[in-house]
Amino acid sequence: MAKFTIKKNLSDSDMFVGHKEVITFENNPVEEEVAKPVKAVAKSQQPDFHSSFFTPELQEKVGKGLLEIKMQLFKEGIVDFDIKVSRDGTKIILSAVPAKPAKTPK
Numbered sequence: 001m002a003k004f005t006i007k008k009n010l011s012d013s014d015m016f017v018g019h020k021e022v023i024t025f026e027n028n029p030v031e032e033e034v035a036k037p038v039k040a041v042a043k044s045q046q047p048d049f050h051s052s053f054f055t056p057e058l059q060e061k062v063g064k065g066l067l068e069i070k071m072q073l074f075k076e077g078i079v080d081f082d083i084k085v086s087r088d089g090t091k092i093i094l095s096a097v098p099a100k101p102a103k104t105p106k
Contacts, residue, residue, distance in 0.1 A: 081096045
C-alpha cells in the first residue's frame with residue numbers, strides 16, 4: 001500500500017489541484033429533458049364531434065337548467081343524485097335520480 005501524506009497550510013484552491021469532478025444527475029446544472037405526455041397529444045389529434053352539436057350557448061343553457069334542478073333538490077334535502085340521460089324520439093331527457101345509498105356492513 002502506498003503511503004499518502006497530507007500537506008498542511010494549503011489554500012482551498014491548492015487542495016483541489018488535479019481533482020476532476022464526475023458529472024452525475026445530482027450535480028449537473030442542465031435540466032433533464034421533459035417527456036411529453038403521449039396521451040394528451042393523441043387526444044388532441046382526435047376530432048371532437050360533440051363540440052359541433054354542443055355549442056357554448058347551448059352549454060350555458062343546459063348548465064343553468066342543471067343548476068336550477070340542483071338548487072331545487074338541495075332545498076328538498078336531496079344532496080346525492082345522478083343525472084339519467086334518455087331519448088324519446090327527437091327529445092333528449094335529463095332526469096335527476098337520487099343516488100343509491102352505499103350498503104353499510106353489519
